[in-house]
Each structure stands twice: as C-alpha cells, then as structure tokens.
C-alpha cells in the first residue's frame with residue numbers, strides 16, 4: 001500500500017495504481033482552485049477505510065467530481081460569461097508578455113468554468129476535456145465568444161464613453177470638430193521624414209534654449225518663473241532612453257502636475273518639454289475637458305517648432321518631430337472613427353444589436369483592449385492641432401493663450417472657434 005499527500009489531499013492506493021494516481025494529481029495541479037472544492041480530503045482506492053472515502057479507481061473519482069461540479073454549480077450567469085470573455089481577451093491579446101504569464105492560471109480557470117457550461121449535459125465530453133484541456137480550447141473560445149460577443153462589446157463601448165465623458169461633454173465636443181479632424185490629417189500626409197537624424201543636445205543646452213523660448217512666449221517672464229519653480233519643486237523628471245522620436249512616450253500627471261519626460265539626448269527633448277509644459281500650465285485650471293486637453297500642449301509644441309526654425313534648426317528635423325506624432329495619429333484614426341461612431345450610436349439610440357457584423361465587433365473589441373485609452377487620445381490631439389492652426393492665424397496668439405489658458409475649459413466649441421477667428425488676423429509669414 002502506498003500513500004501520497006499533496007494540496008492537503010491524502011490518497012492511499014496499491015502499487016499498480018501509481019500511474020493513475022499521478023494522472024489524478026496532474027489534473028488537480030491544472031485546476032487546483034476549482035477541483036479542491038469537490039474532492040474529498042481523504043481518498044482510498046484500496047478498500048473502505050475509516051475516515052477515507054472509497055473509490056474503486058481514479059476514473060470513477062473523476063466521474064464523481066465532474067458530476068458534482070455539473071450538478072451543483074449554479075448556472076453561470078451572462079455577467080460571469082461577459083467577465084470571462086473580457087478577461088480571456090485581455091490575457092490573450094495584451095502585448096505585455098509579463099501580464100500574459102501571470103494570467104496563465106486565470107486562463108485555466110476561465111476555460112474550466114466555460115467547459116462546465118459547455119458540457120452541462122455531456123458528462124463524457126467533460127471528462128474528455130479534463131484529460132486534455134488544450135485540445136478543446138478553440139472550441140471553448142468559440143462558444144464563449146458567440147455567447148458574449150455583443151454584450152462584451154456594448155460593455156466596452158460604454159466604458160469608453162464614460163471615460164471620455166467624465167465630468168464634461170467631450171463626446172459632443174469631439175462630434176462638433178469631427179469634420180476638422182479629417183481636414184487636419186489631410187494636411188499632414190507629406191513625404192516621409194523618419195530617416196532624418198536629429199541634432200544631439202545636452203540637457204544644459206535644452207534648458208538654456210527652453211528658457212529663451214519662454215522669454216519670447218511671455219516677455220513678462222511669468223512662464224519663465226513658473227518653469228524655474230517647477231524645476232525647484234522637483235516637478236520635472238527626465239528619463240534617459242535610447243528611443244526614436246516615434247517611440248517616445250512622455251506624460252504630465254494631472255493629480256500631482258509632475259512631468260515625466262523621456263529624453264533621447266537630441267533636439268527632440270526640447271519638443272517634449274514644450275509639449276508637457278503646455279500641460280503643466282493648463283493643469284492649473286480647475287476644470288478639465290478631455291476633448292480640449294491637448295490644445296495648449298500642442299500649441300506650445302508648435303510654437304516651439306516655429307522658435308527652432310527661427311533659431312536656424314534644419315526644417316527637415318522639425319518636420320520629422322512633427323511627423324512622429326502624426327504617424328501615430330493616422331494609424332489609430334480609422335480604428336478610432338469606427339468605434340467612435342458606435343459609441344455615438346449607443347449614446348443616442350441604444351446598444352449595438354446582435355445583427356451587427358461579427359467581424360467588425362471582434363476587430364473593434366480587440367482594438368479597444370489592445371490600444372486601450374491610447375485610442376481615446378486620438379481625438380484630443382486632432383482637436384489640438386486644429387485649434388492651434390486657427391490660433392496661429394492671430395498676431396496676438398501668444399498673449400491670447402496666456403490670457404485664456406485657464407478659460408478654455410469653460411468654452412463651448414462654437415465659442416472657442418468664434419473667439420479664435422474673430423480678432424487681429426495678420427498676414428501670414
């Protein structure tokens with residue numbers, strides 16, 4: 001007689017049953033969280049022993065477990081299935097490798113629960129599944145998808161909508177600028193500058209250059225003072241990276257107003273600083289409107305480009321820096337528009353229905369999950385470029401931005417457009 005103990009399960013068996021018992025523990029290892037609830041703690045395959053539950057062999061035990069799971073689990077609700085499908089998609093399509101690894105166990109659980117539902121009236125099928133889950137994964141994913149596709153999609157659309165509309169009317173604002181978004185993108189489709197090398201610059205040089213730029217932007221030197229204060233208060237963090245401009249990803253955290261800037265040691269650092277400093281200044285506004293959130297930052301960035309041009313930096317380098325952002329926007333624009341139309345439909349009319357194209361829903365679902373909030377940021381950038389191009393027609397544009405920086409978020413799109421085009425238009429350079 002042999003005895004084996006693992007996961008607090010104790011099994012006694014005859015020598016000849018060793019392989020069967022190994023097989024049993026392998027299945028337990030695969031689904032520990034779920035199976036342990038249904039397996040008696042003390043099992044005997046030999047005979048009736050006191051305190052031990054007797055099973056003639058391992059397969060009868062498995063049959064018993066499958067039977068108890070199938071009969072006791074309450075019917076899995078649609079909400080559960082939705083959550084499962086969603087988790088599964090994230091686990092499978094998230095680009096982050098580490099996340100994929102950490103969620104392997106979750107995936108097993110998802111498949112296991114799905115299998116219970118799928119094999120509800122098919123004990124034999126469920127036992128087959130337990131023996132070799134890998135062979136049935138595709139079948140189960142199809143089942144899960146077909147049961148939850150439309151529901152998950154509407155759920156994601158709703159989550160995106162509420163993210164966009166958080167405390168403001170951004171979806172409406174984006175809608176009123178929709179035509180202009182296409183106009184902006186058309187203006188950008190020029191030649192490819194991605195191979196142009198950028199001038200190397202030290203941090204000290206960028207600092208001196210930026211201070212000079214701020215002095216031009218605001219001769220009263222208030223910007224300059226705010227920049228020095230930000231440095232003094234540790235609000236500017238540079239992170240040295242070995243990345244091309246197209247890959248650089250900097251941000252200003254709204255709650256703490258800290259700038260997290262990626263530096264690749266070129267003139268591109270100046271652009272990064274100009275953009276994030278625009279966020280830094282506008283973050284002092286009490287109101288926040290998602291749709292306008294990139295306007296001041298893009299304005300500072302574009303003014304920075306004009307400044308660099310005046311200082312004699314090669315225009316090809318400046319074009320490359322602009323293009324690095326636009327290429328990203330272009331790539332995401334079509335994806336975004338498709339989802340955006342469904343978001344508007346959901347808001348005005350109601351949920352996307354079962355009759356919609358499965359292919360389209362699957363594609364949008366995956367895009368929403370894999371791009372996440374990055375997709376949402378397409379619109380504010382395009383609005384930012386559009387408003388900046390309007391503002392640049394005004395001679396007093398720098399003073400306008402300074403006076404209105406904290407007011408922008410209180411204006412409707414109509415007010416903003418009227419304000420930008422009305423006064424002090426000058427001859428273009």
Ligand SMILES: [Zn+2]
Nearest residue numbers: 275279294297
């Ligand atoms: Zn930004």
